[in-house]
Amino acid sequence: MDRSPVVSFLFLALALSSVSLLSATTVESRTGGELIENASLIAIGNCTAVASEWWQGALATRYSIAISETLKGEASNEINLYIPGGIDLDREVPIAVTVPGAPILLPNEEVLLFLDPLEDGPAGYSVVGFSQGLFHIRREDSGAGYLQQGLENPLGTTLEQARRDILQHLGQTAQGGKS
Secondary structure: OOOHHHHHHHHHHHHHHHHHHHOOOOOOOOOHHHHHHHOOEEEEEEEEEEEEEEEOOEEEEEEEEEEEEEEEOOOOOEEEEEEEOEEEOOOOOOEEEOOOOOOOOOOOOEEEEEEEEOOOOOOOEEEOOHHHHEEEEEEOOOOOEEEEEOOOEEEEEEHHHHHHHHHHHOOOOOOOOEO
């Protein structure tokens, strides 16, 4: 039995676990007001595509987001959102990189995003406060939207209430946001 693939896999797993321990990052907890103030762009949209890309020697996931409403800032109809981590199956030895606490989006998922433009690299955005600035929108049969943080934590806040709170914080009326 050829053990070289098994040895390679174990070495890769050990190397990846060591890297994650060495580059641990602490994310500061942010209030809703801080998310609003720190974001250059606050928007509601749908994830239309997901792809992993190498960027500055690191694997990242690019989410294409079709913007349906902008509450703060200016955005085109579609933007790219970059999140650390991803999967590269096109290598001789496929690789997956996970980043604890990184937000995850699903294709066709509706989201409320608090974003900042990337300072260097591809044209796109990053999430303010890591996963804190991404809210999943879950729709009821009636069409009412409810926010959910992460994939398992329902907040009980409606999208309409969040929209009003954001616009009020920005000093606008509910009609002041761009649709």
